[in-house]
Amino acid sequence: MSTTRMTVAVLGPGGVGGLVGALLARAGHRVVCLAGERTVAALRQDGLRVESKRYGQFTAVVEADTELREPVDAVFVTVKQTALAEALDRVPADGLGTAVLVPLLNGLDHLAVLRERFPSARVVAGTIRVEATRTAPGRIAHTSPFADLELAGPADDFAELLRQAGLGVTVREDESAMLWDKLAFLAPFALLTTRHQADVGAVRDRHRPELLTVLDEIAAVARAAGAPVTAQGLLSFFDRVPDTMRSSMQRDADAGRPLELDAIGGAVLRAGAAHGIATPATARLVAEVAQSAQRVD
Numbered sequence: 001m002s003t004t005r006m007t008v009a010v011l012g013p014g015g016v017g018g019l020v021g022a023l024l025a026r027a028g029h030r031v032v033c034l035a036g037e038r039t040v041a042a043l044r045q046d047g048l049r050v051e052s053k054r055y056g057q058f059t060a061v062v063e064a065d066t067e068l069r070e071p072v073d074a075v076f077v078t079v080k081q082t083a084l085a086e087a088l089d090r091v092p093a094d095g096l097g098t099a100v101l102v103p104l105l106n107g108l109d110h111l112a113v114l115r116e117r118f119p120s121a122r123v124v125a126g127t128i129r130v131e132a133t134r135t136a137p138g139r140i141a142h143t144s145p146f147a148d149l150e151l152a153g154p155a156d157d158f159a160e161l162l163r164q165a166g167l168g169v170t171v172r173e174d175e176s177a178m179l180w181d182k183l184a185f186l187a188p189f190a191l192l193t194t195r196h197q198a199d200v201g202a203v204r205d206r207h208r209p210e211l212l213t214v215l216d217e218i219a220a221v222a223r224a225a226g227a228p229v230t231a232q233g234l235l236s237f238f239d240r241v242p243d244t245m246r247s248s249m250q251r252d253a254d255a256g257r258p259l260e261l262d263a264i265g266g267a268v269l270r271a272g273a274a275h276g277i278a279t280p281a282t283a284r285l286v287a288e289v290a291q292s293a294q295r296v297d
């Protein structure tokens with residue numbers, strides 16, 4: 001990164017992208033949000049409006065367009081996986097050059113999609129730990145006391161610019177381990193809370209045998225993929241989180257929105273098959289969640 005004032009595109013300025021984009025704009029970077037026409041109009045008129053316990057209430061002036069029309073230093077990809085294919089049409093592959101491209105989607109498989117589509121860009125895998133909700137176009141409620149990214153390095157200079165904007169950033173060496181550290185908790189959490197329409201407290205109390213089986217399967221897959229994850233470690237994390245915690249997959253299911261089921265559950269099943277690890281309980285859960293989502297449709 002040669003300049004300290006970056007031009008950053010944010011593809012999908014929702015809960016995650018809106019918060020990251022607003023913080024970068026507030027720190028003095030030029031931010032171009034890429035979105036549909038309604039959101040572009042709202043952003044051009046009112047900017048990104050953030051309400052956050054951590055960062056306060058503020059409005060960030062950003063640019064907005066329906067497609068990327070110029071070179072940028074970095075692109076954050078922050079749509080949901082279910083919208084990724086359509087959203088990528090807003091970023092011409094030959095216009096991106098050697099920009100840093102950071103996806104913050106949950107899951108694994110979007111990385112291969114991005115690397116194939118943008119071969120000259122530097123795709124830096126990222127994850128984010130945050131609770132942020134797009135309450136209306138351009139309006140973001142950030143409800144967690146943290147907004148912590150992990151980036152698979154090398155990405156030290158870029159990470160430092162993000163830290164200066166107020167984000168927590170850790171640079172990790174091993175991309176696969178980083179992604180699996182997140183997915184190994186997220187997948188059982190999202191699948192079980194959605195399947196049983198229950199918060200995490202009810203899952204660990206009423207569905208503990210199923211929880212233990214699924215954690216065993218997913219930890220085995222994660223270890224085969226290179227992450228030092230154990231079922232016991234995952235279980236103790238499950239047992240520590242607040243009773244009332246619900247997953248965003250569950251919120252999407254309640255609202256009748258498309259689920260990131262393939263990105264989260266499908267990714268575990270595909271990796272299990274690739275590493276020769278049986279995942280029957282996880283497969284059953286994925287199928288049951290898919291069936292109940294179809295019934296809602």
Ligand SMILES: NC(=O)c1ccc[n+]([C@@H]2O[C@H](COP(=O)([O-])OP(=O)(O)OC[C@H]3O[C@@H](n4cnc5c(N)ncnc54)[C@H](OP(=O)(O)O)[C@@H]3O)[C@@H](O)[C@H]2O)c1
Pocket residue numbers: 011012013014015016017034035036038039078079080081083086087088090104105106128129130131132133134136137138248260
């Ligand atoms: N939110 C969280 O707290 C959180 C935490 C960790 C990880 N994640 C992950 O982060 C990713 C993003 O989640 P999110 O909660 O930020 O989603 P979100 O609030 O629904 O935001 C997605 C954004 O994508 C935009 N979008 C949809 N289709 C588009 C298209 N074709 N072109 C351009 N923009 C499009 C939406 O635009 P409109 O505003 O116009 O609808 C919206 O602004 C997911 O993979 C999620 O699992 C989220």
